[in-house]
């Protein structure tokens with residue numbers, strides 16, 4: 345086989361066979377195919393597409409390119425949850441301990457911030473001492489002992505995806521639904537959980553800008569998961585305005601703790617409890633929605649959910665006192681208020697712009713590997729639909745210094761749109777693909 349023949353076939357929209365896709369991925373992982381040929385093939389996929397069979401073959405080949413954990417052979421059921429990313433998305437931080445507190449094991453590898461969206465690992469690392477880099481043995485031991493593990497993405501897992509993703513990032517080939525599906529699902533298959541809940545976000549703050557794209561991606565990933573023997577469900581959820589009120593790492597950690605105590609903002613709390621309940625139904629822990637909701641409520645009310653978060657934090661070297669007393673989490677030296685420039689109803693909050701503004705405060709990375717400041721970000725004082733008077737508090741800015749807090753004000757003001765008549769926020773959960 346020759347890479348050039350496979351590139352030509354893909355360019356001419358002729359489907360590659362399973363054997364050809366296996367060969368391409370294997371040779372690329374072993375550095376027998378150079379980046380320029382893989383880039384050409386990826387661009388041909390972007391332009392010509394990939395059918396469901398070829399996307400599934402690509403996913404399997406990428407999953408097999410490195411370490412495979414097969415966690416469901418050791419403990420079952422064992423669930424995994426994945427969000428395609430958003431602004432203020434602290435859902436994993438709450439759902440994972442909630443589900444584990446209800447008696448279902450959670451084995452999760454999770455990423456860092458990508459573009460304007462935050463990453464769960466960055467949020468977890470706002471806790472002093474927390475270690476996200478775990479060896480395979482540590483991952484399995486923590487899972488078996490605590491029924492929950494929240495690790496960073498291992499470079500040994502689906503290394504073909506690591507290499508291809510880095511290439512896509514610099515060759516304008518990220519925005520391809522089959523390539524995104526294969527990239528996400530290869531890592532899920534390599535972990536090998538028994539149940540997977542996908543949260544596919546759409547809207548201004550998400551990578552999928554409309555619901556049709558989100559549905560296509562969700563359907564494809566559900567098909568790939570099922571074909572690989574993982575019970576997979578996808579929720580299609582809105583990411584028009586940030587989720588909850590906190591944006592920024594330690595601030596979101598504190599908000600996740602509030603959700604686990606039943607004290608978080610209504611929108612993100614609802615999403616977390618709903619996703620936890622969905623996982624309990626998927627695994628058969630709860631027979632129906634009502635029973636699942638009762639289990640979740642009990643875990644929150646009894647304190648078991650927040651105790652589970654403290655347990656996994658301690659198991660991974662973190663200071664559990666910062667979970668029990670979130671006021672001990674790191675705080676930014678400067679807090680400044682941005683006031684509403686006019687009276688009216690809040691009609692929209694540009695999540696992507698707000699995410700970028702938080703990055704300028706140090707909460708995210710503009711370059712790969714950059715250090716971040718876990719303390720900085722925003723607390724929204726109002727959400728879409730709220731009525732405000734001019735001069736009322738709109739955002740609390742958490743910054744490293746006065747200059748940075750000042751510099752972000754204009755950009756922040758542009759994130760908000762207003763209406764003179766009442767505004768009803770849209771539904772958060774648009775559809776569930778079961």
Ligand code: URA
Nearest residue numbers: 509523524525527528
């Ligand atoms: N997240 C991934 O893991 N891969 C993609 O391609 C996009 C988002």
